[in-house]
Amino acid sequence: MxxxxxxxxxxxxxxxxxxxxxxxxxxxxxxxxxxxxxxxxxxxxxxxxxxxxxxxxxxxxxxxxxxxxxxxxxxxxxxxxxxxxxxxxxxxxxxxxxxxxxxxxxxxxxxxxxxxxxxxxxxxxxxxxxxxxxxxxxxxDLMNHQAVRDPLSGLVNRAQFLRGLAAACRDAEHPGIAVVFLDLDRMKQVNDTLGHNVGDRLIVSVARRLGALAGDGDLVARLGGDEFAVLTRIAGGARADLSAAALGERFREAVATPDPALPAGAHSTASVGVAIGSAGSDAETLLREADLAMYQAKRAGGGTVRIASATGSQGDPLPGAGDGIRGAIDRGELRLFYQPIIGVNDGRVWSVEALVRWLHPQHGLLTPERFLPAVSQAGQLPALDRWVLERACADLAAWEAAYGGRAPRCVNVNLTVETLNDADLAGSVLATLRRAGLAPERLRVELPESADLAQLRGAVDQLRRLRDHGVGIVLDDMGAGSATLRHLSVLPVTGIKIDRSFVARMLDSRNDHAVVKLLGDLGRSVGIEVTAEGVEVDEQLTWLRQLQVPYAQGYHLGMPAPADHLTGLLRTGRRQAAATGAVGRHRLQPLPELQDALPGDPAVRS
CATH class of the missing domain: 3.10.580.10 (CBS-domain)
Structure with a gap:
């Protein structure tokens, strides 16, 4: 590790x-x-x-x-x-x-x-x-560095922390690992009374102290806001809980000690949760357990440490989900949610990205992280991909019949590596399009952001055949994760998505603003479609328009929601009034039949 x-x-x-x-x-x-x-x-x-x-x-x-x-x-x-x-x-x-x-x-x-x-x-x-x-x-080098770093604290970001945690969970040489999850108790008070500039200084101070306390092989991250995490080794056995408690106390004390370089009152205690794992643990589950333990410490009044229970949580991967996905398909329990991809200049719904959910009879609406790991282990991802592709094409055909030219021009469907390596991938996809009565140009296949180039090389011939028939091939999370400029020279790519991390910081960072412009210019120069992900505010949309990035996607433009909820957008075919040219906020609401399963925005996020 x-x-x-x-x-x-x-x-x-x-x-x-x-x-x-x-x-x-x-x-x-x-x-x-x-x-x-x-x-x-x-x-x-x-x-x-x-x-x-x-x-x-x-x-x-x-x-x-x-x-x-x-x-x-x-x-x-x-x-x-x-x-x-x-x-x-x-x-x-x-x-x-x-x-x-x-x-x-x-x-x-x-x-x-x-x-x-x-x-x-x-x-x-x-x-x-x-x-x-x-x-x-x-x-x-800069793009690779920025893709894994939090710009304020200098610590690694959430995605890089999860990658490091996943690697540690696969490392049999160091079976005992611990995740320490910290949340500052007074961040809001510091921001409200002393200003966000002082709040940022507090974040930097905490990051420095956590990094100084961590060992040489430890990984320290800022997960977002005032949340931090530390990955470290820990002794296993019967005394693991005692070791975890002592570990959590060390980090709690480091945060609670006032920093003399900060103004008076600009300090905070921390609520700390610790989860213990070993070789074979699931990375996201381990982080979630530490998160839940932190909330127990928060409910206890803050400034304390709690150890994750071995009983798990409501956010754990669903046991038996892999073997049960076939039955879920047969019983009609799967749902597709769609997130609009908007034309930056005209506000039209140019495409929609299909995102799968499971409306489980006992557990309610499940997001992919609850069932995809088990589905992957059971070897059922190709079956799930086939269902998503069939349903997405059928929905687009239905919108075409109902709204004609106001329907989305195409639908984006994510395919897993297992499906991409099918020797008859192109034939299967084209047959699905024929059954739905759709032209190949109406489909965009998104390559998985977690796959590296070596995993995708075997699919090049099949992807090229799809592209030659008119199917779009989209590279996700460009500039971060596994997606690099090298992919563009090897894969038959017709579109890229600019990673949300660059879009999120483009208003405040000259570097990120320049990267967004550079990728937009690159797309125009080589003739590929460019979509900016993670648009959260209108100012980002304004800059994307000036930078001539043609398409955008994000919560500000539309939350992932069931197919029926695109009706309001498709009736007019656009989000904005042509007379004003202004793009306003629009939130999609859940269907009444799913209301109990969808208590708020977090439940429908992709």
Missing amino acids: DCVSPPVPPDVVGPLARPIAVVNATMRCGELDLHFRADPALPCVAVLYLDGGVGLINRDRFAQLMAGPFGYGRALWEKTPAGRTADPAPMIVAEDALVVDVCEQLGRRDRTRRYDDVLVRRPGGQLARVSAARLYEALA
């Missing part, structure tokens, strides 16, 4: 820049040729003109010039001033320029200059250079 974090990659070009040779524009090309010959590692030189301008001579282009037709280049050019052969308008940036901004500028350059070195002007006018390849590598 090695959770050591890599160093933070630089987000400005200064640390990436290297020295560059500088020559006068009056130097003869023959003399410059000797410099290049003497130093095979010299990639380029900067050229200073008499008027103070700066040019750039690329080694490869200069070598081609000096070779010339029939080998007479040197004879033709050796006495010519080097300044006449230079690029007179190279890209020059300050050393504090953001890597994402510079990469965006590179992408807009003429193709013949897109991979030229970039000149970096240091204080005092000194010049340096950085290659385009190094900039793109730095951008990839």
